Amino acid sequence: MNDAGADVYVVTGGGGGLGRALCAQAASGGAHVVVVDIGESAASVADDLIACGLSAEAASCDVSRREEVEALRARLTGRGVVPTVVTNLAGATRNAPLAQVTEQDFDHTLATHARGTLNMMWAFAPAMKERGYGRIVNTSSVAARGSPTGMSYVAAKGAIEAMTRTAAIELARHGVTVNCVAPGGVDGGMFRMQPEKAQEHMLSRTPMRRVADPNEIAACYMFLASRGASFVTGQTLYACGGASVGAFL
Numbered sequence: 001m002n003d004a005g006a007d008v009y010v011v012t013g014g015g016g017g018l019g020r021a022l023c024a025q026a027a028s029g030g031a032h033v034v035v036v037d038i039g040e041s042a043a044s045v046a047d048d049l050i051a052c053g054l055s056a057e058a059a060s061c062d063v064s065r066r067e068e069v070e071a072l073r074a075r076l077t078g079r080g081v082v083p084t085v086v087t088n089l090a091g092a093t094r095n096a097p098l099a100q101v102t103e104q105d106f107d108h109t110l111a112t113h114a115r116g117t118l119n120m121m122w123a124f125a126p127a128m129k130e131r132g133y134g135r136i137v138n139t140s141s142v143a144a145r146g147s148p149t150g151m152s153y154v155a156a157k158g159a160i161e162a163m164t165r166t167a168a169i170e171l172a173r174h175g176v177t178v179n180c181v182a183p184g185g186v187d188g189g190m191f192r193m194q195p196e197k198a199q200e201h202m203l204s205r206t207p208m209r210r211v212a213d214p215n216e217i218a219a220c221y222m223f224l225a226s227r228g229a230s231f232v233t234g235q236t237l238y239a240c241g242g243a244s245v246g247a248f249l
């Protein structure tokens with residue numbers, strides 16, 4: 001059980017496959033959830049939660065743009081909505097192997113995943129620090145350990161893991177933990193956007209030989225966002241059916 005009751009969650013990428021599951025778990029646990037996305041989907045996720053009698057609101061925001069993130073922070077705090085939990089799942093990926101990667105695709109992928117994560121931590125960590133309590137949970141991927149086709153994505157996720165460790169050190173003495181979830185293949189969302197062959201390849205390298213249900217991954221965020229995870233910081237939790245361990249799989 002999570003103790004989300006007193007929490008205000010901000011979930012970026014909340015309109016996506018994983019974000020949607022996390023918003024539902026957080027709201028069901030009693031938290032108020034701010035569903036943040038660049039697309040229309042944020043509103044439909046928030047509406048669905050509200051229709052179930054849960055507490056949620058939608059916010060349209062491009063997390064790669066600092067002025068939009070700052071405006072989001074100002075809008076929320078201006079209404080007395082002060083997040084205790086910030087979860088960063090947003091990102092758009094343009095992948096290609098080294099020989100074909102373009103500077104534009106590389107910059108776009110880094111901007112949405114890594115700069116977006118940076119912007120959110122930059123905007124929301126100061127109030128957490130001041131309050132002496134906060135939980136930030138970022139998102140990497142098992143692909144951060146190396147992938148045959150994903151130069152830009154791997155760079156972005158590697159950066160997020162490094163930023164997580166560094167922010168954790170900076171905020172540790174202020175009651176704010178910073179951790180990261182690194183999923184393997186998850187049903188829905190980005191995994192299913194990949195070519196079938198790539199999906200099969202990933203499954204063949206996953207000891208559990210299956211993808212995760214989004215709720216299995218959302219549960220990892222919920223743990224790291226909970227009050228009970230008070231002595232865990234700077235960590236990346238690989239939730240990938242064993243794909244991050246072993247060699248010659």
Ligand SMILES: NC(=O)c1ccc[n+]([C@@H]2O[C@H](COP(=O)([O-])OP(=O)(O)OC[C@H]3O[C@@H](n4cnc5c(N)ncnc54)[C@H](O)[C@@H]3O)[C@@H](O)[C@H]2O)c1
Binds near residue numbers: 016140189
């Ligand atoms: N699905 C998987 O198999 C898998 C595996 C490992 C890691 N991940 C990571 O989990 C996270 C969520 O993945 P998903 O499968 O739900 O993907 P998804 O594509 O379904 O969701 C991503 C969401 O981010 C939003 N977004 C994109 N750019 C944005 C921006 N600039 N500002 C705000 N929102 C933006 C999109 O609109 C989308 O709703 C991502 O960070 C992804 O890299 C997913």
